[in-house]
Amino acid sequence: MFIEIKSDSDVPIYLQLAHQLMEGMVRGELKPGDSLPSVRAFASDLGMNMHTVNKAYHYLEEKEFIQIVAKSGVIIQPNGIPKASEEEKQKLEAQLRPFVTEGLVLKLSEEELVVMVRKLVQNIEEGNE
Known part of the structure; x- marks a missing residue:
């Protein structure tokens, strides 16, 4: 790695x-x-x-x-990492909120934001920058 x-x-x-x-x-x-x-x-x-x-x-x-x-x-973690709890999901959502808000202020549409997140997920999974 x-x-x-x-x-x-x-x-x-x-x-x-x-x-x-x-x-x-x-x-x-x-x-x-x-x-x-x-x-x-x-x-x-x-x-x-x-x-x-x-x-x-x-x-x-x-x-x-x-x-x-x-x-x-x-x-x-030898037993694998468990799926996120509701509390962890809420924490991640709170961390994402300022970024989404900034995107909306910059007049990005919901679809554009979703496309950006999908691209990030794909890049992370594929090991791209």
């Missing part, structure tokens, strides 16, 4: 890393039970601070996408 961090992005580096790992999960490049590199090894491979990798791992652990097991390492 290829990780690309954009230093000129407004998105914090730890979130870029976390999001790219999630994209790997979506594409099946990272499967339930797969091991991830240790914080130290991953930071070294990526040329970034260990605290950044640690923060990305803890972000993913908080969402229950990975498990951090002392002295055993980091693994993708």
